[in-house]
Amino acid sequence: MRISRSIAKAAQQGFTLIELIIVIVIIGILAAVAIPKYLDVSNDAKAAALKGAAGAISSAAATNYALRQGGSTLGSVVTSCTAAALLATVPTEMVVTDVTAPTAGQAGSCAINYSTGAITAYTFSVIGSNY
Incomplete structure (x- = not known):
């Protein structure tokens, strides 16, 4: 009988409270470092x-300007940044x-941002x- 009791006690071993607390502290430190990054x-x-969106708009407006040269009806009229967008x-x-x-043949300055204003606007x- 003594042999079976010692086997049963060995099978019931688990983590100590100190080991669990150390693991929780390590996970907390990792989370504190990872979340800001x-x-x-x-x-x-x-x-x-x-x-990227600003570059796409600026490039499209430049292409449009080239199409409209010489009185061509190709492309679109651009008299505001929203029209260029x-x-x-x-x-x-x-x-x-x-x-x-922007005016005909002259560059205008535009700003693009998220509707929620999450970060600083980008000007182009x-x-x-x-x-």
Whole structure:
């Protein structure tokens, strides 16, 4: 009988309270380090998305300006930054506003940001065309 009791006691061993507390503390430290880094990467990604959308709008406006040269009816009339934003695909959560409206043949300054204003707006140039 003594042999079977010692086997039963060995099978019931588990983690001590100290070991569990140490594991919880380690997980807490890792979470405290990882969460700020994740938020930092998230803001960087949003800023990069703004820059990419701004580049797409600026490029589309430049192409549109080239199409409209010489009185051509190709392309679209661009007299505001919001009109230039219609030339490119911009995510619906981004808002484009005029800082200085573009005029025919002159660059205007535009700002793009998220509708929630999560991060600082990105400013870019657009060439106007109203021929």
